[in-house]
Amino acid sequence: MTNAKSAAHVVQDSTVFRTIARIGYVVLGIVHIVIGVLAISITTGGGQNADQGGAMEQIRQAPLGVFVLWIIALGLAALAIWQIAEAVAERDPDSKRKWGHRIKFIGTAVAYIAIAITALVYALGGRSDSSQSTKSFSAQLMSTPGGVALLILVGLIILAVGIAFVVRGFTRAFEKHLDLPAGTARKGIVAFGVVGYVAKGVAVAVTGVLFVVAALTNDPESAGGIDSALHTLAALPFGPLILWIVGGGLIVYGLFCFARARYARM
Structure with missing residues (x-):
């Protein structure tokens, strides 16, 4: 546990890693904007899936889309690692709240990893039907x-x-x-x-x-x-x-x- 906390502090003290993790929020925003647009398109008979897969397909078709997908995968992977580091380094003195926060951080990390994997699949030319x-x-x-x-x-x-x-x-x-x-x-x-x-x-x-x-x-x-x-x-x-x-x-x-x-x- 001590080694895990030391590794978490190394991640949190890294300016470069923090910057990449912040980029993760930017790309997360891009994904949600595309999903929102696809959701609205359902009202007009749009055929694209209004989910992460549909968003990645739309991004892939855009200019420099594959490059953007790689950035999405990298940024969200970094953001997931940051969440895991937050879970390991959690310092709340109340044991129940501490584990509650840890579960939330880990759950968020899993969600980010799932989206990152979807982006990676599309960057490599694959598809995903969630x-x-x-x-x-x-x-x-x-x-x-x-x-x-x-x-x-x-x-x-x-x-x-x-x-x-x-x-x-x-x-x-x-x-x-x-x-x-x-x-x-x-x-x-x-x-x-x-x-x-x-x-x-x-x-x-x-x-x-x-x-x-x-x-x-x-x-x-x-x-x-x-x-x-x-x-x-x-x-x-x-x-x-x-x-x-x-x-x-x-x-x-x-x-x-x-x-x-x-x-x-x-």
Whole structure:
């Protein structure tokens, strides 16, 4: 553990590594902006998946797209390592809160690694269908003993993460992790954070609900990722309007990530 903490401090004391990790927030913002645009395109019959895979495909098709994908993979990998270092170096004197923070940091790192791997796959010329992978995972899990209960648990965890995003947005809890400037700039960044966190939370929460529905109806086809969640929102009454709001919110979250790259406490 002492060696792990020493390694974590080396990472945190490295100016170069900190800079690369901040770039991770920038590329995270780019990915969310593209997903937001793809979400809005669903209302007009857009055929691209509105998820990480769809975003990577759009980026790959852009000028210098493959180069950008490599930057995304590198930046998010660095950001994931930074989160792991934060987990190892966590100093909260309260044991329960300390482990709560560590779980959050590790969970965030896993999410960043997953997006980085997707970017790497597309940079190397491959493809990824997250919705189909999710459905296959759900089918395999449901075929195992106790699989239905496990799938419900997965759905409830994802739902809880989505709710946590919404709560973090409304309570502006993200502010304590930022060194924000005073005045109008602060108000603007906070407003972007509130809107962005709530919109992302709604999309993630619906994804969790789809897992629970798939388990309760014994239909793995009901499960899916962010793309399936957004299509579910589109099918609701006033769905296109809801999707415009959520898609716009994801774009705002992406812009918030740009500010986070500059003002995050690292």
